[in-house]
Amino acid sequence: MADPIFYAPMPALTLAELADVAGAELARGEPGLAISRVSPLEDAEAGALVFFDNTRYLDALATTRATACIVAPKHVAKVPETVALLVSKDPYRSWARVLARLYPEAMAPLAAYEAAAGISPRATVHPTARLEENVTVEPGAVIGAGVEIGSGTLVGPNAVISQNVRVGRDCRIGANVVLQHALLGNRVILHPGVAIGQDGFGYAMGLGGHLKVPQVGRVIIQDDVEIGANTTIDRGANRDTVVGEGTKIDNQVQVGHNVNIGRHCVIVSQVGLSGSSTLADYVAIGGQTGVAGHVEIGMGAQIAAVSVVNDAVPAGGRYGGTPAKPVKQWFRELTALKKLAERGSDT
Secondary structure (H helix, E strand, O other): OOOOOOOOOOOOEEHHHHHHHHOOEEEEOOOOOEEOEEOOHHHOOOOEEEEEOOHHHHHHHHHOOOOEEEEOHHHHHHOOOOOEEEEOOOHHHHHHHHHHHHOHHHHOOOOOOOOOOEEOOOOEEOOOOEEOOOOEEOOOOEEOOOOEEOOOOEEOOOOEEOOOOEEOOOOEEOOOOEEOOEEEOOOOEEOOOOEEOOOOOOEEOOOOOOEEOOOOOOEEEOOOOEEOOOOEEOOOOOOOEEEOOOOEEOOOOEEOOOOEEOOOOEEOOOOEEOOOOEEOOOOEEOOOOEEOOOOEEOOOOEEOOOOEEOOOEOOOOEEEOOOOEEHHHHHHHHHHHHHHHHHHHHO
16 A cells, blocks of 8 residues: 555554554453554455444455454454454544554655755745754745744745744645745644635625725634645634644635634534634534535534535534535425425425
């Protein structure tokens, strides 16, 4: 699975060492048995570690030739007896811990041009910009006047960091990222093509023409946020657009002006958050969902993919549909419509 062209071969680890990394219990297998690769179930060979957490893949599990498997207690009996068992309450999180240990370079974008830290002679850095030690600036990048960048940060090729932007330590700014009117915390990851801090969409409409409303707020990105490729986050109109600590945003998401996203939220691809909407902590929104302006979504709420949220969602709510409603009600309506359609086809 891991191509040695892009990632160094993983070090061989024993089952005991892997159990410790994964936070799992070694329930079957020799503690000193060596594991030299990770693989999907269907491609695994001897010496490979796999994980199982979805019953859709039972057939692949039954025929796997892997040496060891990370598995939940409820699925232990489904694993072939020839496969060693690492039992975890949350196999996917254990798998994530193992991969992070084995392939740390896959955790964030790497330097595209060369690994050595320093400022490329083909980058443009304004003399008033302040860069701490151990900052990497790759060819074609532009660092504007008054910019501050913390130690350990990588700025990728052709990225543009406009004047007075602040970037924290150990950040990864991918190729072709554009930052303006923004303050970034530490360990922020921006994948290629992200645009942050451009105008929010604001016009005073009228018959004589639409008057542009200047957007004078900022974008605040807190620590440990990761933002996927080609996502756009508009700066605030009259207050800040905020993305809270630990939030993960997928590719091609649009965040409008004055949006306030809480801590540890998950926002999947092609979601659109309209201006002044608010997400409390730990909100999860499925792909291609739209959230109307000025709507509040409560803590821990979950929104199904391809939904339209045009009214408040309470904390802990599970909503879906167009317009979004509690999932039990949504499913009842879908079932009723299906029965009505089937009855109509019989007449």
